[in-house]
Amino acid sequence: MQGIWTTEHLRAAEARLLAATPEGALMQRAAFGVAVQAADLLAEHTGHVVGRRVALLVGAGNNGGDALWAGSFLRRRGVAVTAVLLNPERTHAAGLAALRRSGGRVITPARASQLLESVDLVIDGIIGLSARGALRGDAAALVGHIGAPVLAVDLPSGVDPDTGAVTGPAITATRTVTFGARKPVHVLNPERCGEVVLIDIGLAPELGEPDLRRLDGVDIAAAWPVPGPHDNKYTQGVTGVAAGSATYPGAAVLATGAAVLATSGMVRYAGPAADVVRARWPEVIATGSVTDAGRVQAWVVGPGIGTGQEGRGVLRQVLEAGVPVCADADATTLMARFPEVLDAREPGTPLVLTPHAGEFARLTGHELGHDRVAAVREAARKYDAVVLLKGNTTLVAAPDGRVLVNVAQGSWLATAGSGDVLSGLIGALLAGGVDPWLAAGAAAGVHSLAADLAARGVPVSASGVLAAIPDALRHLRHPGFPRP
Ligand SMILES: NC(=O)C1=CN([C@@H]2O[C@H](COP(=O)(O)OP(=O)(O)OC[C@H]3O[C@@H](n4cnc5c(N)ncnc54)[C@H](O)[C@@H]3O)[C@@H](O)[C@H]2O)[C@@H](O)CC1
Ligand SMILES: Nc1ncnc2c1ncn2[C@@H]1O[C@H](COP(=O)(O)OP(=O)(O)O)[C@@H](O)[C@H]1O
Ligand SMILES: [K+]
Structure with a gap:
């Protein structure tokens, strides 16, 4: 598990480390x-x-100091280094002296545009942890002249360190080198950061509980249910799927299929697409209604059920069942429109909501702002549920404030039906008894990995993502296993 710390917590940790370290070290x-x-x-x-x-x-602070010292080290390797001082009166004095001693040049912003168009590399030491808002003044004006790859010091300047928001001129880095700990910007705006390289400066012992967490492959593999010698199809948890309609059976086929492929055990389907589901997935026990479905250990509800009277009835029945529920798509819209439907939920029964930005706005009553982390935490508290907010960076918040982040490698998941696959994965993990927060995070990781493996650089359909779930799980459980 990778930890990510906000600037507030990093500052405190850095202050403790600085106090115990020789100046400048x-x-x-x-x-x-x-x-x-x-x-x-x-x-x-x-x-x-x-x-x-x-x-x-x-720039004016220690971020600029880092860049100046780095410039002096590059001089020793025979690199021609020119520093553009954006705030000459507040330039880091020791860093500037070091650069000058090493033979580096110094120029004013007025003469920098041509330089930026002709150099081989730009090092962005404009602002770091103290950044507030987009770039201003000379820095803002110079960004447009950069023609070379950019190495950002700590974070790309102009991008908010804690939210990753960009509200005006900002740097787009090829690579970002950061110190001591990853910051939210690195996972919330990977597009601006490029590749992120973490340098150890001895901060680890000072860091407390992380503010955000990222699961790695080992965590996901460890969380994923695996049958033991004494298991049978019932002991691993039965997943129920209430999805699809006669007109739109596809959502049912995708969500049910994902549950079938996610774990061993058994999947039941309940709804008007039973014939289609049975034809596609003969191992599924398919019935026409939730009442007839028999016992399950978790329900997936929502994809394709519609937002009318019928869908509302299905949602209510599922919430009344007293087992963990993953509510997706139409189910989230129904909850937003008819909050009283949640009265059917037994208090304390795990609930996972999986809105995309539009559904999220319906659930919370306002558009998603710049601070996605704060928004998803607030929604998790409001609904007393795990809330998975979809996107290129997927966030999973628990009601107690813990947040998991999944950064997709590619964007091929931006395709119709891929959300149905995700809900099936989550449902299967819930039925297997996995903690709902971890279940949603692990499912998001497998989902995006399946998309990468299936796409391999070209578009992939949701059915293709679904078919790659076994590959993704094999890849995580047995990293050395030969690829097909
Ligand atoms: N504290 C530590 O332990 C270490 C800090 N380091 C570096 O120090 C950096 C933090 O340095 P500082 O706290 O001095 O501050 P920064 O260098 O991040 O910012 C400098 C100043 O820029 C101004 N500023 C803020 N937003 C701006 C904007 N949008 N446009 C223009 N100017 C803006 C502010 O006046 C701020 O004081 C880190 O990001 C890292 O690069 C490293 O040297 C490693 C050790
Ligand atoms: N640009 C993107 N990059 C990576 N993943 C994305 C992107 N856009 C969407 N996704 C993912 O694709 C899935 C889409 O789900 P959803 O919007 O519910 O689609 P649908 O309703 O068509 O199934 C989510 O898991 C989301 O996180
Ligand atoms: K920077």
Whole structure:
């Protein structure tokens, strides 16, 4: 599990570390890491380090100090370094002195546009942890002149460190080198950060509980239910799926199929698409209604059930069943329109809601703002449910405030029906007794991995994502297993 800390918590941790470290030592450690990454990018993009030209964009604080020290280290490797001082009176003095001693040049912003268009690499030391809002003044004006790859120091300047929001001019980095701990921006706006490289500066012992968490492959594999020698089809939990309609049976086929492929055990389907589901998935016990479905250990409800009277009835029945529920698609819209339907839920019964941004706005009554983390936490509290907010970065909040983040490698999941596959995965994990927060996070991880494996660089349908679930699970459980 990877931890991610907000600036508030990082500041406190850094203050404790600084107090116990000789002055300047941390910055030099950080800056050395920046220089190593800069040399690596130069070699990657131009084939050489010696004789290459690097521009430093230097702001008013320690972020600029890091860039200046990194510039002085690059000088030792024969790189031509020019620093653009954006705020000359507040430039980091020791860093500037080091750059000057090493033979680096210094220019004003007025003369920088041509430089930025011609160098081999730009190091962004404009702002770091203290950033507030988009870039202003000279920094804002210069961004448009950058023609080379950018190495961001700590984070791409102009992007909010805690929310990843971009509200005006901001840097887009090829790579970001960060120190001590990952910050929210690195997972909330991966597009702006590029590849993120973490440099150890000895901060780990000072960091408390992380604010956000990211599951790695090992966590997902460990959470995923696996049958033991004494298990049978019932002991692993039976998944119920109440989805689809006679007109739209596809959602039922996709959600049911995902539950079939996710875990061993058994899947029941209840709804008007029973014939179609049976024809596609002969191993599913399909009936026409929730009442006839028999016992299950968790329900998936929503995909394709419609937002009318009938769908409302199905949702109510499922919530009354007293087992964990994953409510997706139309079920979330119904909850937003008819909140009283939630009275049917037995208090304490786990509920997972999986809205996309539009459904989220319906559930909460307002548009999703810049702070997606705060919004999803608030919704989880309001509904006393695990809320999974979909997107390229998927967030999963528990009612107690814990948040998991899943960053999709690609965007191929932006295709019709892929959400139905996700709900089936979550339902199967809930039926298997997995903690709902972990279930939603692990399912999101497998879902996006399945999309990558299925797509391999070209578009993939939701059926293709579904078919790649076994590959994704094999990949996680047996990382060395030969790929098909
Ligand atoms: N504290 C530590 O332990 C370490 C900090 N390090 C570096 O220090 C950085 C933090 O440094 P600082 O706290 O000095 O502050 P920053 O360098 O992040 O910001 C400098 C100043 O920029 C101004 N500013 C804020 N938003 C702006 C905007 N939108 N446009 C223009 N100017 C803006 C503010 O006046 C702020 O004080 C980290 O990101 C990291 O790069 C590293 O040297 C490693 C060690
Ligand atoms: N740009 C994107 N990059 C990565 N994943 C995405 C992107 N857009 C959507 N997704 C994912 O695709 C799925 C879409 O679900 P949803 O919007 O419910 O679609 P549908 O209703 O068609 O099934 C979600 O898991 C979401 O996180
Ligand atoms: K920066």
